[in-house]
Amino acid sequence: MIFKDLLNNKLNNKFIFFDGAMGTMLQKEGLKVGELPETLNITNSETIKRIHKQYIDAGADIIITNTFGANELKYSTSEYSVEDVITAGVNNAREVADDKLVALDIGPTGQIMEPSGTLSFETAYELFKKQVIIGERAGADVILIETMSDLYEAKAAILAAKENSSLPVLCTMTFQEDGRTLMGTDPKTMVFVLEGLGVDALGVNCSLGPKELMPIVEEILKYASIPVMVQPNAGLPRYDGEKTVYDIKAGEFAEYIKIMAQKGVRIFGGCCGTDPEFINKSSAALKGISPLKTEIKGFTAITSGTDTVILDDKVRFIGERINPTGKKHYKQELKAKSVNYIQSEAVKQKEEGAAVIDLNVGLPEIDEVEMITKAVKAIQKVVQIPISIDSSNPEAIEAGARIYNGKPVINSVNGKEETMKKIFPIVKKYGGCVIALTIDENGIPSSAEGRFKIAEKIVNEAKKYRIDKKDIIVDCLALTASAQQKEVLETVKSIELVKERLGVKTTLGVSNVSYGMPRREILNRAFLSIALYAGLNLPIINGADEEMKDTIDAFNVLSNTDKEGKDYISKYSDRKNEANNEKKPSVDNKENNKELKQIIIDGMEEDAEASTEELLKIKEPLEIVNNYIIPALDYVGEQYEEKEIFLPQLIQSAETVKKSFSVIKKNMLAKGEDNIDKGKIVLATVKGDIHDIGKNIVKVLLENYGFKVIDLGKDVPIEKVVEAVKEHNIKLVGLSALMTTTVISMKKTIEALRENNLQCKVFVGGAVLNEEYAEMIGADFYAKDARESVRIAEKIFVE
Structure with missing residues (x-):
């Protein structure tokens, strides 16, 4: 029986339960510090089978x-291969499962994905692909992709599962107390992307206890149109002096599960700290309760990796300028494979208020597939605005959609049979929205009714590919007043017909109407106003045209979509604008083309070196560091803390600083001066833990504030930390742990440093830690994030 059958046959009258924590149970069985849990599938299979059986009985x-971390990266130095570990893991579960299903467990790789880190999408895909193939061959019934903190990594895993197996795919992500994942994804963005990719169920696991997860679960339920699953921790962890314990018992856990079930969650399980008692009591708590039916939501949504644009009555716009038509400089850059123009335009369009950025790299003389892949990555490095992948080349569209982090707009499909056959499979596979042009083999109909007929045809054809009309945005095509004046208002009438009869969202390249006419902006504004009244949702305009944006803002007030005119008042209040101008560092165009501070804030790596070289002609290196680099990093850090930006942008700014520092250090060395060094810090992921995401982020930020970091890597033996502190006379040590099973290593490392009378301070961080926990294991400081690590370092070395 496949998972969908289980949903259909059982979810109508019962809830489905996964099991609870494996790590917690293995700790009870005496898992040794540093021992890879998955190897026990081979070395101690009876224990693993016994744990599985206890959960079944519960x-x-x-x-x-027991295959959570069984990937090639983690097992590259193990005596056991990934194939051996996964095969044994599935066999152990299969042997005791009887009529129960076996889910192949796939966790994150432990690495940071590009562009924030070094793990490429293609490499991640191959890692997951191998796990999927081995797991299905061994006899798994379901694939569970879990504990993902990066939506991009989740996408790689889902595609690997969907393209290399026939098994149902479920995916859960892990959220922080602020309601976002480590990489900044919020619940609704997760829902729209994962549903688009075709998972069978989605939700949240690990993260927090059930009480703390409740707001996140409610947000997921608000947007999800497929079954939602939740696997909470047993509350919040603490250290009792010997082991990790959690603050919620099984009975209280079950009460929260009951509340979630009454709100609409249909699939449950437990994560860190839970055991068979938790599953047993939670299952018992739901007896006599009928699951709520999962409702199909009708949101038209476009997302990046962190931000979602829901197309509702409020009008937003697509920025139109990243298109080579009529742009000689952009064409030259495309031929040179440069992305400078693309990135700078993306940043400008963000500042101008674009909700979506249209990306077109179509030149006959370039490799469009290669260039669109590069361009998508380049834009997502510097802004988190959703992208419209604009091309007439299906191969380029697929390349862009595949590498894209989020739910994109695919621009475009039309009423031609051949085009629909090529584009709709791409739209379905990658879960994007698609712009539908009202043109077919006979051209653009002159009448509104003719264009409506093509739109209707496209919507009906899309159904055959299981593409819902909520993901179709119709472009009724603006014709030029200079050549087709009689047909201009037919475009407006066709928008009305499409909205009224099909109930889909609409877009329009507004400025086409004025082509060949003088004072084009006058015609553009008038045409935009008429089209908005007819029901235009997402105009494509030049975001630098303030009067076009004024028209949209005014329409949102007059149409009662900008309630109480709040957005309008906020934007157009002189006092508010002055406050914004004071807060944001200014751009000084007299000293250099774009001030280094702003380059760092925008994350424009390619501009950092040239800007720094120009500044070095008139300023001393330390002056640049203190007056440009540090203030920019401080500003970005403040934005990060205020949730105006998220981890990818923080890292991108830090990477941009690296480029600047490389020039500064080279300059200082040429003068015979010492490198900038505020102090030396040792960083290590403790013994037994191979996840160094957090440590690597901390390293990048500390280095960019001028500290020298001695990075000992991951899975670091205690004695190696002690030796490094002695050798380098270290005043500050940073220790990281992601898993509850390795916090004991952190405690023992701190004890070893104290026993050796080393006069260093220790700060600790990681997903399983909190301030109380840090204090109990003897740390001097708790760093909740990379920004806090900088504050700790400055306290030790600067104050």
Whole structure:
């Protein structure tokens, strides 16, 4: 029985339960510090089978294989291969499962994905692909992709599962207390992207206890049109002096599960700290309760990796300028494979208020597939605005959609049979919205009714590919007043017909109407006003045209979509604008083309070196560091803390600083001066833990504030930390742990440093830690994030 059958046959009258924590149970069984849990599939299979059996006896419908971290990166130095570990893991579960299902467990790689890190999308895909193939061959029934903190990594895993197996795919992500994942994804963005990619169920696991997860779960339920699953921790962790314990018992846990079930969650399980008692009591708590039916939501949504644009009654716009038509300089850059223009335009369009950025790299003389891939990555490095992938080349569209982090707009499809056959499979596979042009083999109809007929044809054809009309945005095509004046208002009438009869969203390249006419802006504004009244949702305009944006803002007030005119008042209040201008560092165009501070804030790596070289002609290196680099990093850090930006942007700004520092250090060395060094810090991910995402982020930020970091890597033996502190006379040590099973290593490392009478301070961080926990294991400081690590370092070395 496949998972969909289980949903259809059982979810109508019962809830489905996965099992609880494997790590917690293994700790009870005496898992040794530094031992890879998955190897026990081979070395101690009876223990693993016994744990599985306990969960089945407790009421689990699906048991999860002990393969969470079984990937090539983690097992590159192990005596056991990934194939051996996964095969044994599935076999152990299969042997005791009887009529229960076995879920192949796939966790994150432990690395940071590009562009924030070094792990490429293609490499991540191949890692997951291998796990999927081995797991299905071994006999798994379901694929569970879990504990993902990066939406991009989740996409790589889902595609690997969908393209290399026939098994149902479920995916859960892990959220922080601020309601976002480590990389900044919020619940609704997760829902729209994962649903688009075709998972069978989605939700949240690990993260927090059930009480703390409740707001996140409610947000997921608000947007999800497929079954939602939740696997909370047993509350919040603390250290009792010997081991990790959690603050919620099984009975209280079950009460929260009951509340979630009454709100609409249909699939449950447990994560860190839970055991068979939690599953048993939670299952018992839901007896006599009928699951709520999952409602199909009708949101038209476009997302980046962190931000979602929901097309509702409020009008937003697509920025139109990243298009080579009529742009000689852009064409030259495309031929040179440069992305400078693309990135700078993306940043400008963000500042101008674009909701979506249209990306077109179509030149006959270039490799469009290669260039669109490069361009998508380049834009997502510097802004988190959704992208419209604009091309007439299906191969380029697929390349862009595949590498894209989020739910894109695909621009475009039309009423031609051949085009629909090529584009609709791409739209379905990558879960994007698609712009539908009202043109077919006979051209653009002159009448509104003719264009409506093409739109209707496209919507009906899309149904055959299981593409819902909520993901179709119709472009009724603006014709030029200079050549087709009689047909200009037919475009407006066709918008009305499409809205009224099909109930889909609409877009329009507004400025086409004025082509060949003088004072084009006058015609553009008038045409935009008429089209908005007819029901235009997402105009494509030049965001630098303030009067076009004024028209949109005014329409939102007059149409009662900008309630109480709040957005309008906020934007057009002189006092508010002055406050914004004071807050944001200014751009000084007299000293250099774009001030280094702003380049760092925008994350424009390619501009950093040239800007720094120009500044060095008139300023001393330390003056640049203190007056440009540090203030920019401080500003970005403040934006990060205020949730105006998220981790990818913070890292991108830090990477941009690296480029600047390389020039400054080279300049200082040429003068025979010492490198900038505020102090030396040792960083390490503790013994037994191979996840160094947090440590690597901390390293990047500390280095960019002028500290020298001695990075000992991951899975670091205690004695190696002690030796490094002695050798380099270290005043500050940073320790990281992601797993509850390795916090004991952190405690023992701190104890070893104290026992050796080393006069260093220790700060600790990681997903399983909090301030109380840090204090209990003897740390001097707790760093909740990379920004806090900088504050700690400055306290030790600067104050």
